[in-house]
Amino acid sequence: MNGIAMIFLAAGALCALIGMAWGIQMSATGDHTLAPAHAHLNLLGWVSLAIFGVYYHLVPGAANTMLAKAHLAVALAGVVVIVPGIVSAIHQTGETLAKIGSVLSILSMLLFLVVVLTNRRRAVPGAAG
Numbered sequence: 001m002n003g004i005a006m007i008f009l010a011a012g013a014l015c016a017l018i019g020m021a022w023g024i025q026m027s028a029t030g031d032h033t034l035a036p037a038h039a040h041l042n043l044l045g046w047v048s049l050a051i052f053g054v055y056y057h058l059v060p061g062a063a064n065t066m067l068a069k070a071h072l073a074v075a076l077a078g079v080v081v082i083v084p085g086i087v088s089a090i091h092q093t094g095e096t097l098a099k100i101g102s103v104l105s106i107l108s109m110l111l112f113l114v115v116v117l118t119n120r121r122r123a124v125p126g127a128a129g
Contacts, residue, residue, distance in 0.1 A: 008056060
């Protein structure tokens with residue numbers, strides 16, 4: 001595995017590692033105030049990025065497009081912006097980053113939908129489908 005699939009999976013695993021450490025820290029301190037940000041890091045960062053990576057590994061033709069590169073950039077930016085944005089919103093110091101991150105995250109999923117629909121015939125031969 002390499003290229004975009006590897007970047008998505010490595011970024012997802014990094015988000016999972018940070019999310020797990022953050023969860024342990026919240027448990028140890030008994031302060032779960034930032035649980036919504038932690039949940040978004042795990043779901044958008046780990047789950048979504050990992051699913052994207054697996055898809056691009058299974059459909060390598062889709063991974064070699066400009067749309068896939070745009071998807072990678074928007075997806076990573078969405079996670080990087082939304083998580084501190086939610087922290088900022090919880091601390092009542094502003095919601096702008098959370099809003100921008102939300103728009104980037106939904107745009108990422110829209111790009112993924114377009115990638116999937118336009119590459120449905122490029123799956124690895126012999127794969128289920």
